[in-house]
Amino acid sequence: MRLLTHNLLACHARACTTTSNNFPLIFKDVQVELIQAEPNPDFIKGFLPKIEWNALVKTARSLGQDVLPEQSPDFSKPLNDEALLNSLHHILLEIHIMEGQMICPNCSHIYQIRSGIPNMLLAEHEINK
Amino acid sequence: MSRPEHIAPPEIFYGDVEATKYTANTRVQTIQAEMTERAVELLMLPEHRKPALILDIGCGSGLSGEILTEHGHEWIGMDISPSMLEVALERETEGDIMLADVGQGCGFRAGSFDGAISISVLQWLCNADSTSHSPAQRLSTFFTSLYSSLSRGSRAVFQFYPESDEQVKFIMTFATKAGFGGGLVVDFPNSRKAKKFYLVLWVGGEMAVGPNGETAKQELPQALMHEHEGEAGSSGPTSVKYEKRRSDRSKVKGKGKKKSGESTKDYILRKKELYRKRGKEDVPKDSRYTGRKRKDAF
Numbered sequence: 091m092r093l094l095t096h097n098l099l100a101c102h103a104r105a106c107t108t109t110s111n112n113f114p115l116i117f118k119d120v121q122v123e124l125i126q127a128e129p130n131p132d133f134i135k136g137f138l139p140k141i142e143w144n145a146l147v148k149t150a151r152s153l154g155q156d157v158l159p160e161q162s163p164d165f166s167k168p169l170n171d172e173a174l175l176n177s178l179h180h181i182l183l184e185i186h187i188m189e190g191q192m193i194c195p196n197c198s199h200i201y202q203i204r205s206g207i208p209n210m211l212l213a214e215h216e217i218n219k
Numbered sequence: 220m221s222r223p224e225h226i227a228p229p230e231i232f233y234g235d236v237e238a239t240k241y242t243a244n245t246r247v248q249t250i251q252a253e254m255t256e257r258a259v260e261l262l263m264l265p266e267h268r269k270p271a272l273i274l275d276i277g278c279g280s281g282l283s284g285e286i287l288t289e290h291g292h293e294w295i296g297m298d299i300s301p302s303m304l305e306v307a308l309e310r311e312t313e314g315d316i317m318l319a320d321v322g323q324g325c326g327f328r329a330g331s332f333d334g335a336i337s338i339s340v341l342q343w344l345c346n347a348d349s350t351s352h353s354p355a356q357r358l359s360t361f362f363t364s365l366y367s368s369l370s371r372g373s374r375a376v377f378q379f380y381p382e383s384d385e386q387v388k389f390i391m392t393f394a395t396k397a398g399f400g401g402g403l404v405v406d407f408p409n410s411r412k413a414k415k416f417y418l419v420l421w422v423g424g425e426m427a428v429g430p431n432g433e434t435a436k437q438e439l440p441q442a443l444m445h446e447h448e449g450e451a452g453s454s455g456p457t458s459v460k461y462e463k464r465r466s467d468r469s470k471v472k473g474k475g476k477k478k479s480g481e482s483t484k485d486y487i488l489r490k491k492e493l494y495r496k497r498g499k500e501d502v503p504k505d506s507r508y509t510g511r512k513r514k515d516a517f
Protein backbone atom coordinates (compact mmCIF):
# COMPACT_ATOMS: atom_id res chain seq x y z
CA MET A 91 0.00 0.00 0.00
CA ARG A 92 1.29 3.40 -0.99
CA LEU A 93 0.93 6.67 0.90
CA LEU A 94 -1.46 7.80 -1.84
CA THR A 95 -3.95 5.26 -0.52
CA HIS A 96 -3.12 5.90 3.13
CA ASN A 97 -3.90 9.59 2.63
CA LEU A 98 -7.47 8.66 1.63
CA LEU A 99 -8.20 5.99 4.24
CA ALA A 100 -10.12 6.76 7.40
CA CYS A 101 -11.28 4.36 10.08
CA HIS A 102 -14.72 3.03 9.16
CA ALA A 103 -15.57 1.22 12.39
CA ARG A 104 -18.91 1.99 13.98
CA ALA A 105 -17.28 3.85 16.88
CA CYS A 106 -15.91 6.38 14.40
CA THR A 107 -19.02 7.37 12.43
CA THR A 108 -19.42 10.75 14.04
CA THR A 109 -15.83 11.73 14.66
CA SER A 110 -13.29 13.43 12.44
CA ASN A 111 -10.51 12.07 14.62
CA ASN A 112 -10.50 8.80 12.61
CA PHE A 113 -7.85 10.09 10.19
CA PRO A 114 -4.99 9.68 9.46
CA LEU A 115 -4.44 6.11 10.62
CA ILE A 116 -1.17 5.91 12.52
CA PHE A 117 1.56 3.55 11.35
CA LYS A 118 3.17 1.22 13.87
CA ASP A 119 6.07 -1.21 13.39
CA VAL A 120 6.01 -0.79 9.64
CA GLN A 121 8.38 -2.18 7.05
CA VAL A 122 8.74 -0.04 3.99
CA GLU A 123 9.90 -0.85 0.51
CA LEU A 124 10.77 1.63 -2.21
CA ILE A 125 9.49 0.64 -5.62
CA GLN A 126 10.33 2.88 -8.49
CA ALA A 127 7.34 4.23 -10.37
CA GLU A 128 7.25 5.90 -13.76
CA PRO A 129 6.85 9.66 -13.42
CA ASN A 130 3.24 10.70 -13.84
CA PRO A 131 3.12 14.47 -13.27
CA ASP A 132 -0.35 14.79 -14.80
CA PHE A 133 -1.74 12.36 -12.28
CA ILE A 134 -0.01 14.13 -9.38
CA LYS A 135 -1.35 17.51 -10.52
CA GLY A 136 -4.88 16.12 -10.74
CA PHE A 137 -4.56 14.51 -7.33
CA LEU A 138 -3.24 17.62 -5.53
CA PRO A 139 -6.61 19.09 -4.51
CA LYS A 140 -7.54 15.81 -2.82
CA ILE A 141 -4.46 15.62 -0.61
CA GLU A 142 -4.86 16.13 3.13
CA TRP A 143 -1.59 17.99 3.39
CA ASN A 144 -1.04 17.94 7.14
CA ALA A 145 -1.72 14.21 7.30
CA LEU A 146 0.67 13.55 4.42
CA VAL A 147 3.48 15.61 5.96
CA LYS A 148 2.95 14.03 9.37
CA THR A 149 2.85 10.49 7.96
CA ALA A 150 5.89 11.01 5.75
CA ARG A 151 7.81 12.36 8.76
CA SER A 152 6.80 9.38 10.87
CA LEU A 153 8.61 7.33 8.21
CA GLY A 154 11.68 9.54 8.32
CA GLN A 155 10.91 11.46 5.12
CA ASP A 156 10.96 15.21 5.50
CA VAL A 157 11.16 16.51 1.95
CA LEU A 158 7.67 18.04 2.02
CA PRO A 159 7.19 21.62 3.26
CA GLU A 160 5.08 21.99 6.40
CA GLN A 161 2.91 24.60 4.70
CA SER A 162 0.53 23.33 2.05
CA PRO A 163 1.30 24.85 -1.37
CA ASP A 164 -1.45 26.91 -2.96
CA PHE A 165 -3.30 24.35 -5.03
CA SER A 166 -5.69 26.86 -6.55
CA LYS A 167 -2.84 27.79 -8.89
CA PRO A 168 -1.24 25.35 -11.33
CA LEU A 169 1.74 23.73 -9.70
CA ASN A 170 4.92 24.14 -11.69
CA ASP A 171 7.42 23.57 -8.94
CA GLU A 172 9.30 20.63 -10.43
CA ALA A 173 11.15 19.76 -7.24
CA LEU A 174 7.93 19.61 -5.27
CA LEU A 175 6.27 17.46 -7.96
CA ASN A 176 9.20 15.06 -7.77
CA SER A 177 8.96 14.90 -4.00
CA LEU A 178 5.24 14.23 -4.18
CA HIS A 179 5.79 11.54 -6.79
CA HIS A 180 8.21 9.81 -4.47
CA ILE A 181 6.13 10.19 -1.31
CA LEU A 182 2.76 9.28 -2.85
CA LEU A 183 3.69 6.61 -5.37
CA GLU A 184 7.03 5.03 -4.48
CA ILE A 185 6.88 4.35 -0.76
CA HIS A 186 5.12 1.04 -0.14
CA ILE A 187 4.12 -0.06 3.33
CA MET A 188 4.69 -3.82 3.25
CA GLU A 189 4.18 -4.96 6.84
CA GLY A 190 2.94 -3.46 10.06
CA GLN A 191 -0.16 -1.89 11.51
CA MET A 192 -2.38 1.13 11.06
CA ILE A 193 -4.07 2.30 14.23
CA CYS A 194 -7.15 4.48 14.44
CA PRO A 195 -6.38 7.57 16.56
CA ASN A 196 -9.99 7.58 17.82
CA CYS A 197 -11.10 4.00 18.52
CA SER A 198 -7.66 2.32 18.43
CA HIS A 199 -8.82 -0.30 15.95
CA ILE A 200 -5.76 -2.02 14.52
CA TYR A 201 -5.66 -2.63 10.76
CA GLN A 202 -2.95 -5.18 9.97
CA ILE A 203 -0.82 -4.90 6.84
CA ARG A 204 0.64 -8.10 5.37
CA SER A 205 2.57 -8.36 2.09
CA GLY A 206 1.52 -4.81 1.33
CA ILE A 207 -2.20 -5.55 1.74
CA PRO A 208 -4.07 -3.81 4.55
CA ASN A 209 -6.83 -5.81 6.16
CA MET A 210 -9.83 -3.48 6.40
CA LEU A 211 -12.28 -6.17 7.56
CA LEU A 212 -14.30 -5.31 10.65
CA ALA A 213 -15.67 -7.69 13.25
CA GLU A 214 -19.45 -8.04 13.28
CA HIS A 215 -19.89 -5.68 16.27
CA GLU A 216 -17.70 -3.00 14.67
CA ILE A 217 -19.74 -2.68 11.48
CA ASN A 218 -21.37 0.66 10.91
CA LYS A 219 -25.05 -0.01 10.13
CA MET B 220 -25.81 -24.17 -14.16
CA SER B 221 -26.02 -22.81 -10.66
CA ARG B 222 -24.82 -19.34 -9.87
CA PRO B 223 -21.49 -19.12 -7.99
CA GLU B 224 -22.96 -16.79 -5.38
CA HIS B 225 -25.45 -19.52 -4.45
CA ILE B 226 -22.72 -22.07 -3.85
CA ALA B 227 -20.56 -20.50 -1.14
CA PRO B 228 -19.50 -17.12 0.30
CA PRO B 229 -17.12 -15.28 -2.07
CA GLU B 230 -13.99 -15.72 0.04
CA ILE B 231 -14.65 -19.48 0.11
CA PHE B 232 -15.75 -19.82 -3.53
CA TYR B 233 -12.66 -17.90 -4.66
CA GLY B 234 -10.22 -20.02 -2.67
CA ASP B 235 -6.67 -20.80 -3.78
CA VAL B 236 -7.65 -23.30 -6.47
CA GLU B 237 -10.48 -21.30 -8.02
CA ALA B 238 -8.53 -18.01 -7.85
CA THR B 239 -5.66 -19.54 -9.83
CA LYS B 240 -7.97 -21.30 -12.28
CA TYR B 241 -10.10 -18.20 -12.82
CA THR B 242 -7.14 -15.94 -13.49
CA ALA B 243 -5.32 -18.36 -15.81
CA ASN B 244 -8.38 -19.02 -17.96
CA THR B 245 -7.85 -17.17 -21.23
CA ARG B 246 -11.59 -16.99 -21.91
CA VAL B 247 -12.15 -15.33 -18.54
CA GLN B 248 -9.26 -12.95 -19.21
CA THR B 249 -10.75 -11.88 -22.53
CA ILE B 250 -14.29 -11.41 -21.23
CA GLN B 251 -13.22 -9.51 -18.10
CA ALA B 252 -10.97 -7.29 -20.25
CA GLU B 253 -13.80 -6.53 -22.69
CA MET B 254 -16.29 -5.75 -19.97
CA THR B 255 -13.78 -3.54 -18.17
CA GLU B 256 -13.10 -1.65 -21.41
CA ARG B 257 -16.83 -1.02 -21.74
CA ALA B 258 -17.11 0.04 -18.10
CA VAL B 259 -14.27 2.53 -18.56
CA GLU B 260 -16.03 3.89 -21.66
CA LEU B 261 -19.25 4.28 -19.65
CA LEU B 262 -17.38 6.20 -16.92
CA MET B 263 -17.00 9.00 -19.47
CA LEU B 264 -14.04 10.52 -17.70
CA PRO B 265 -13.44 14.08 -18.88
CA GLU B 266 -10.05 14.73 -20.50
CA HIS B 267 -8.90 17.03 -17.71
CA ARG B 268 -9.46 14.24 -15.16
CA LYS B 269 -7.09 11.85 -16.93
CA PRO B 270 -5.13 10.07 -15.68
CA ALA B 271 -7.64 9.51 -12.92
CA LEU B 272 -7.85 7.70 -9.61
CA ILE B 273 -10.35 4.85 -9.88
CA LEU B 274 -11.77 2.51 -7.24
CA ASP B 275 -12.05 -1.11 -8.39
CA ILE B 276 -14.78 -2.74 -6.29
CA GLY B 277 -14.18 -6.49 -6.03
CA CYS B 278 -10.85 -6.21 -7.86
CA GLY B 279 -10.07 -9.92 -7.49
CA SER B 280 -6.75 -10.92 -9.04
CA GLY B 281 -6.48 -7.67 -10.95
CA LEU B 282 -7.83 -8.61 -14.40
CA SER B 283 -10.07 -5.54 -14.37
CA GLY B 284 -7.42 -3.33 -12.76
CA GLU B 285 -4.90 -4.14 -15.46
CA ILE B 286 -7.15 -2.51 -18.01
CA LEU B 287 -7.28 0.62 -15.85
CA THR B 288 -3.48 0.58 -15.83
CA GLU B 289 -3.43 0.26 -19.62
CA HIS B 290 -5.53 3.40 -19.77
CA GLY B 291 -2.92 5.15 -17.61
CA HIS B 292 -5.11 5.42 -14.50
CA GLU B 293 -4.11 4.84 -10.92
CA TRP B 294 -6.42 2.51 -9.02
CA ILE B 295 -7.19 1.12 -5.61
CA GLY B 296 -8.86 -2.27 -5.41
CA MET B 297 -10.89 -3.91 -2.66
CA ASP B 298 -11.67 -7.60 -2.44
CA ILE B 299 -12.91 -10.02 0.18
CA SER B 300 -10.97 -13.04 -1.10
CA PRO B 301 -7.39 -13.39 0.22
CA SER B 302 -6.67 -15.98 -2.48
CA MET B 303 -7.67 -13.62 -5.29
CA LEU B 304 -5.51 -10.86 -3.76
CA GLU B 305 -2.64 -13.34 -3.47
CA VAL B 306 -2.83 -13.96 -7.23
CA ALA B 307 -2.93 -10.19 -7.78
CA LEU B 308 0.32 -9.92 -5.81
CA GLU B 309 1.94 -12.64 -7.92
CA ARG B 310 0.88 -10.83 -11.07
CA GLU B 311 2.40 -7.61 -9.73
CA THR B 312 -0.64 -5.53 -10.58
CA GLU B 313 0.00 -1.80 -10.40
CA GLY B 314 -2.88 -0.76 -8.16
CA ASP B 315 -2.96 -0.81 -4.37
CA ILE B 316 -5.12 -3.65 -3.14
CA MET B 317 -6.82 -4.24 0.18
CA LEU B 318 -8.71 -6.99 1.92
CA ALA B 319 -12.20 -5.66 2.52
CA ASP B 320 -15.85 -6.63 2.46
CA VAL B 321 -17.52 -3.80 0.57
CA GLY B 322 -20.78 -4.70 2.31
CA GLN B 323 -19.17 -3.21 5.43
CA GLY B 324 -18.55 0.11 3.70
CA CYS B 325 -15.44 1.49 2.05
CA GLY B 326 -13.80 3.86 4.54
CA PHE B 327 -12.41 6.42 2.10
CA ARG B 328 -12.48 10.16 2.70
CA ALA B 329 -15.18 12.15 0.91
CA GLY B 330 -14.47 12.79 -2.77
CA SER B 331 -11.45 10.48 -2.98
CA PHE B 332 -12.14 8.98 -6.42
CA ASP B 333 -12.73 10.27 -9.95
CA GLY B 334 -14.77 7.16 -10.66
CA ALA B 335 -15.39 3.56 -9.67
CA ILE B 336 -15.78 0.33 -11.60
CA SER B 337 -16.93 -3.09 -10.48
CA ILE B 338 -16.76 -6.06 -12.81
CA SER B 339 -18.80 -9.21 -12.07
CA VAL B 340 -19.23 -8.50 -8.34
CA LEU B 341 -22.53 -6.81 -7.48
CA GLN B 342 -24.63 -10.01 -7.59
CA TRP B 343 -22.52 -11.33 -4.72
CA LEU B 344 -23.77 -8.52 -2.49
CA CYS B 345 -27.37 -9.66 -2.87
CA ASN B 346 -26.65 -12.85 -0.98
CA ALA B 347 -26.81 -13.45 2.75
CA ASP B 348 -23.94 -15.68 3.82
CA SER B 349 -24.80 -15.77 7.49
CA THR B 350 -27.84 -15.05 9.62
CA SER B 351 -26.31 -11.74 10.64
CA HIS B 352 -26.00 -10.76 6.98
CA SER B 353 -28.82 -8.72 5.57
CA PRO B 354 -28.40 -7.96 1.86
CA ALA B 355 -30.53 -4.83 2.26
CA GLN B 356 -28.37 -3.58 5.10
CA ARG B 357 -25.17 -4.39 3.24
CA LEU B 358 -26.23 -2.78 -0.03
CA SER B 359 -27.31 0.30 1.87
CA THR B 360 -24.02 0.59 3.77
CA PHE B 361 -22.08 -0.08 0.57
CA PHE B 362 -23.81 2.50 -1.64
CA THR B 363 -23.83 5.16 1.08
CA SER B 364 -20.10 4.91 1.67
CA LEU B 365 -19.35 4.64 -2.06
CA TYR B 366 -21.41 7.74 -2.76
CA SER B 367 -19.42 9.81 -0.32
CA SER B 368 -16.04 8.53 -1.55
CA LEU B 369 -16.72 9.67 -5.14
CA SER B 370 -16.10 13.20 -6.32
CA ARG B 371 -19.05 15.29 -7.50
CA GLY B 372 -19.95 14.78 -11.13
CA SER B 373 -18.28 11.36 -11.27
CA ARG B 374 -19.67 7.93 -12.07
CA ALA B 375 -19.60 4.36 -10.82
CA VAL B 376 -20.14 1.60 -13.38
CA PHE B 377 -21.03 -1.97 -12.36
CA GLN B 378 -21.04 -4.84 -14.81
CA PHE B 379 -22.97 -7.63 -13.08
CA TYR B 380 -25.12 -10.70 -13.56
CA PRO B 381 -28.55 -9.93 -12.16
CA GLU B 382 -30.71 -12.89 -11.27
CA SER B 383 -34.00 -11.20 -12.09
CA ASP B 384 -35.68 -7.87 -12.76
CA GLU B 385 -36.63 -7.78 -9.09
CA GLN B 386 -32.99 -8.02 -8.10
CA VAL B 387 -32.13 -5.07 -10.34
CA LYS B 388 -34.93 -3.04 -8.73
CA PHE B 389 -33.81 -4.14 -5.27
CA ILE B 390 -30.25 -2.95 -5.93
CA MET B 391 -31.43 0.28 -7.55
CA THR B 392 -33.54 1.13 -4.47
CA PHE B 393 -30.46 1.29 -2.27
CA ALA B 394 -28.38 3.13 -4.83
CA THR B 395 -31.10 5.75 -5.14
CA LYS B 396 -31.52 6.04 -1.37
CA ALA B 397 -27.80 6.68 -1.07
CA GLY B 398 -28.17 9.63 -3.45
CA PHE B 399 -27.08 8.15 -6.78
CA GLY B 400 -28.77 8.91 -10.06
CA GLY B 401 -28.52 6.57 -13.03
CA GLY B 402 -29.89 3.33 -14.36
CA LEU B 403 -29.30 0.14 -16.26
CA VAL B 404 -27.62 -0.14 -19.66
CA VAL B 405 -28.14 -3.49 -21.40
CA ASP B 406 -25.68 -4.13 -24.21
CA PHE B 407 -26.66 -6.54 -27.00
CA PRO B 408 -30.07 -7.17 -25.40
CA ASN B 409 -31.15 -9.64 -28.07
CA SER B 410 -28.11 -11.83 -27.98
CA ARG B 411 -28.20 -14.58 -25.40
CA LYS B 412 -24.42 -14.80 -25.36
CA ALA B 413 -23.30 -11.19 -25.72
CA LYS B 414 -25.97 -9.59 -23.51
CA LYS B 415 -24.35 -7.64 -20.69
CA PHE B 416 -25.77 -5.58 -17.84
CA TYR B 417 -24.15 -2.35 -16.66
CA LEU B 418 -25.50 -0.34 -13.78
CA VAL B 419 -24.38 3.23 -14.44
CA LEU B 420 -24.59 5.49 -11.37
CA TRP B 421 -23.63 9.12 -10.93
CA VAL B 422 -23.08 11.63 -8.17
CA GLY B 423 -25.03 14.82 -8.87
CA GLY B 424 -27.05 15.48 -12.02
CA GLU B 425 -24.23 17.23 -13.83
CA MET B 426 -21.00 15.67 -14.95
CA ALA B 427 -17.72 17.52 -15.01
CA VAL B 428 -16.59 17.99 -18.60
CA GLY B 429 -14.05 20.80 -18.59
CA PRO B 430 -11.20 22.04 -16.40
CA ASN B 431 -12.95 25.30 -15.56
CA GLY B 432 -16.05 23.88 -13.98
CA GLU B 433 -17.91 23.23 -17.25
CA THR B 434 -20.64 20.67 -16.79
CA ALA B 435 -23.10 18.69 -18.88
CA LYS B 436 -26.29 16.95 -17.86
CA GLN B 437 -25.83 13.32 -16.86
CA GLU B 438 -27.67 11.01 -19.20
CA LEU B 439 -27.90 7.26 -19.42
CA PRO B 440 -25.56 6.14 -22.23
CA GLN B 441 -26.93 4.21 -25.16
CA ALA B 442 -26.64 0.47 -25.24
CA LEU B 443 -24.54 -1.35 -27.81
CA MET B 444 -26.26 -3.55 -30.37
CA HIS B 445 -25.18 -5.90 -33.08
CA GLU B 446 -25.82 -4.30 -36.45
CA HIS B 447 -28.50 -6.79 -37.45
CA GLU B 448 -30.37 -6.32 -34.18
CA GLY B 449 -31.71 -2.95 -35.19
CA GLU B 450 -33.44 -4.31 -38.28
CA ALA B 451 -37.19 -4.47 -38.69
CA GLY B 452 -38.83 -7.06 -36.52
CA SER B 453 -36.26 -6.80 -33.81
CA SER B 454 -37.60 -6.15 -30.34
CA GLY B 455 -34.71 -3.88 -29.42
CA PRO B 456 -35.11 -0.16 -28.88
CA THR B 457 -34.96 1.83 -32.11
CA SER B 458 -32.99 4.74 -30.76
CA VAL B 459 -29.76 2.88 -30.30
CA LYS B 460 -26.66 3.85 -32.17
CA TYR B 461 -25.16 1.12 -34.29
CA GLU B 462 -21.90 1.69 -32.68
CA LYS B 463 -19.05 -0.55 -33.69
CA ARG B 464 -16.94 -1.54 -30.74
CA ARG B 465 -13.77 0.37 -31.03
CA SER B 466 -11.12 -0.32 -28.56
CA ASP B 467 -8.78 2.48 -27.61
CA ARG B 468 -6.48 -0.03 -26.01
CA SER B 469 -4.22 0.02 -29.03
CA LYS B 470 -3.60 3.72 -28.53
CA VAL B 471 -2.20 3.17 -25.10
CA LYS B 472 1.42 2.34 -24.56
CA GLY B 473 2.17 -1.32 -24.19
CA LYS B 474 2.63 -1.03 -20.45
CA GLY B 475 1.42 -4.22 -18.84
CA LYS B 476 -0.37 -5.18 -21.99
CA LYS B 477 -0.97 -8.81 -22.58
CA LYS B 478 -0.19 -10.14 -26.02
CA SER B 479 -3.02 -12.17 -27.45
CA GLY B 480 -2.58 -15.90 -27.24
CA GLU B 481 -0.12 -15.60 -24.41
CA SER B 482 -0.65 -17.74 -21.33
CA THR B 483 -0.83 -16.07 -17.96
CA LYS B 484 2.43 -17.62 -16.91
CA ASP B 485 4.23 -16.37 -20.01
CA TYR B 486 2.64 -13.03 -19.45
CA ILE B 487 3.90 -12.78 -15.90
CA LEU B 488 7.34 -13.95 -16.94
CA ARG B 489 7.45 -11.41 -19.75
CA LYS B 490 6.27 -8.68 -17.45
CA LYS B 491 8.86 -9.58 -14.84
CA GLU B 492 11.55 -9.59 -17.50
CA LEU B 493 10.30 -6.18 -18.58
CA TYR B 494 10.52 -4.85 -15.05
CA ARG B 495 13.99 -6.24 -14.72
CA LYS B 496 15.03 -4.52 -17.93
CA ARG B 497 13.31 -1.33 -16.97
CA GLY B 498 15.04 -1.42 -13.63
CA LYS B 499 18.38 -1.63 -15.41
CA GLU B 500 17.84 0.82 -18.22
CA ASP B 501 15.83 3.51 -16.51
CA VAL B 502 17.83 3.72 -13.37
CA PRO B 503 20.94 5.83 -13.46
CA LYS B 504 24.09 4.42 -11.90
CA ASP B 505 24.04 6.81 -8.97
CA SER B 506 20.40 6.03 -8.18
CA ARG B 507 19.28 5.02 -4.74
CA TYR B 508 17.63 2.05 -6.40
CA THR B 509 19.40 -1.06 -7.50
CA GLY B 510 16.44 -2.44 -9.39
CA ARG B 511 12.72 -2.08 -9.43
CA LYS B 512 12.44 -3.20 -5.86
CA ARG B 513 14.72 -2.65 -2.96
CA LYS B 514 14.32 -2.95 0.73
CA ASP B 515 14.10 0.44 2.30
CA ALA B 516 17.13 1.90 3.95
CA PHE B 517 15.97 5.15 5.46
Ligand SMILES: C[S@@+](CC[C@H](N)C(=O)[O-])C[C@H]1O[C@@H](n2cnc3c(N)ncnc32)[C@H](O)[C@@H]1O
Nearest residue numbers: 229277278279282283298299300320321338343
Ligand atom coordinates in the same frame (compact mmCIF):
# COMPACT_ATOMS: atom_id res chain seq x y z
C1 LIG C 1 -15.81 -12.75 -10.83
S1 LIG C 1 -14.66 -12.05 -9.71
C2 LIG C 1 -14.22 -10.56 -10.56
C3 LIG C 1 -12.87 -10.04 -10.20
C4 LIG C 1 -12.36 -8.88 -11.06
N1 LIG C 1 -13.23 -7.71 -10.95
C5 LIG C 1 -12.26 -9.32 -12.52
O1 LIG C 1 -12.86 -8.67 -13.38
O2 LIG C 1 -11.55 -10.29 -12.79
C6 LIG C 1 -15.71 -11.47 -8.39
C7 LIG C 1 -14.93 -10.92 -7.20
O3 LIG C 1 -15.82 -10.27 -6.30
C8 LIG C 1 -15.31 -10.42 -5.00
N2 LIG C 1 -16.34 -10.12 -4.00
C9 LIG C 1 -17.51 -10.75 -3.82
N3 LIG C 1 -18.19 -10.21 -2.78
C10 LIG C 1 -17.39 -9.22 -2.28
C11 LIG C 1 -17.51 -8.32 -1.18
N4 LIG C 1 -18.57 -8.35 -0.38
N5 LIG C 1 -16.53 -7.42 -0.96
C12 LIG C 1 -15.42 -7.42 -1.76
N6 LIG C 1 -15.25 -8.25 -2.80
C13 LIG C 1 -16.22 -9.16 -3.06
C14 LIG C 1 -14.83 -11.86 -5.01
O4 LIG C 1 -13.93 -12.14 -3.96
C15 LIG C 1 -14.20 -11.97 -6.39
O5 LIG C 1 -12.83 -11.71 -6.37
Ligand SMILES: [Zn+2]
Nearest residue numbers: 101106194197
Ligand atom coordinates in the same frame (compact mmCIF):
# COMPACT_ATOMS: atom_id res chain seq x y z
ZN1 LIG D 1 -11.80 4.11 14.55
